[in-house]
Amino acid sequence: MKKTVVRITGFLLILLMVLAGINRVFKMKYGDGIYSLTKFYEQKKDSVDVLVLGSSHAFENINTGTLWDEYGMASYVLGGSRQPSWNTYYYLKEALKTQRPELIVLEGYMLLYDADYEESSRIIKNNFGLKWSKDKIESIKVSAPKSQWAEYFLEYTQYHTRYRELSREDFLKNQGYRYYDDWKGFGCNLDTIAEVGTDVKQVDEVSPLYGKTEEYYRKILDLAREENIPVLVTIAPYFLIDEKSEKMFNRVGEIAGEYGDLFLDGNKLVDEIGVDYQVDNADDVGHLNYLGNQKYTKYLGTYIKEHYTVSDRRADAAYESWQKNADYIREMIADQELKESGDMETISEKLQNPNYWVFISVDDSCNGEDQELQRFLGAAGLGDALQNGFSAGVWLTSQGKILNATGAGTAKIYIRKKPKEFCIQRMAGADGQMENQIICDRVSYRKVDSGVNVVVYDLMTEEIEDQFGIDVSDGCRIVR
Structure with a gap:
């Protein structure tokens, strides 16, 4: 009898382990809702000083x-895509179980929401990341009609058929994305779409909020007051703002004032912040890009320092992950600036980044007559190699120093840098002419057939971040 119990117990434990593994692979891992909670749970207890709540206008701005x-x-941005105020309320309740922030920043874009329920995908994104508890149950119940509760309580029914969608990332730690190692919930939008905003500075009329939205907005402020944590309610500027919405935001500010909390409306401070939607807007729904979010965040940060007491943790080794997160975000922006550079002088400056491996292929068609090309190759570290006249080959350089090279003859060199494998080679083609190749994970990178080809690998992001050619047959034009 005892052996039977042991066997049954062992079987059940193994079954639970298998199911847990299957669940880890199959469960949804959206970065705009679910994964922000996944990574939040990994933060050390009482380490988050500034807790940012809200929708994509929080985590992209x-x-x-x-x-x-x-x-x-x-800081940590704990938000979800189109997150209604009731989900924000339960995110706050969940956060306060492990964190005691010095300040709560509530980005209030979704306080415009005027319905009782969001669409199914948003319900999933704003609930499935929560750990099971009474609060999660209540969050699901307030997020969906009673007739649909079972669909969201039995989460597995929503994603058990994902096997057709599974990718390599589902099996990897942090989805194989280096950024998630020290992620703090912010998604840096690197795109740019020029738009023209609406001036709402003079709008001072007030319109009411939708009943359910206001109810949970007040619950958020009530909970923060109970915990004796100040709240800064803010609206990130966006080009789609109109008078109707601004009147509702005026009401948002009034309610914050009732609780003694401050309100910062970015749509009325566009000039002071320095936002220009021609260069700072990311998309057609109004998120700020990497230029705009830095401007807005600097203004917000200065405002916080002037009105609240928030610790400066830069000298504290226990906060190393915040430094790593900041380093990675700056690297993403540096990579984007490189991609947007269109002349050799600017590109040369950007390529001095210490995190870059720069692969340079010089074809036989190059003769060194173009002075700008000579300066570019010299800055890349090939000056000595080419001092006696142009020589074809493939080089790996970093900060203007040669790390490896094929030479002018036939050669094939493998260079391994986890998780990537590179190969630089020079060999005779089918027509007998010598050909250069830059290969990464069996993919050959080449932009021009006549001239110089460049591939930039970022050691921090562990990704190829740029590739371009310099077409010597067309005036050394940059080709991306």
């Missing part, structure tokens, strides 16, 4: 790296 670099703030 409030730059945790900038708050750290400029002010030493240990």
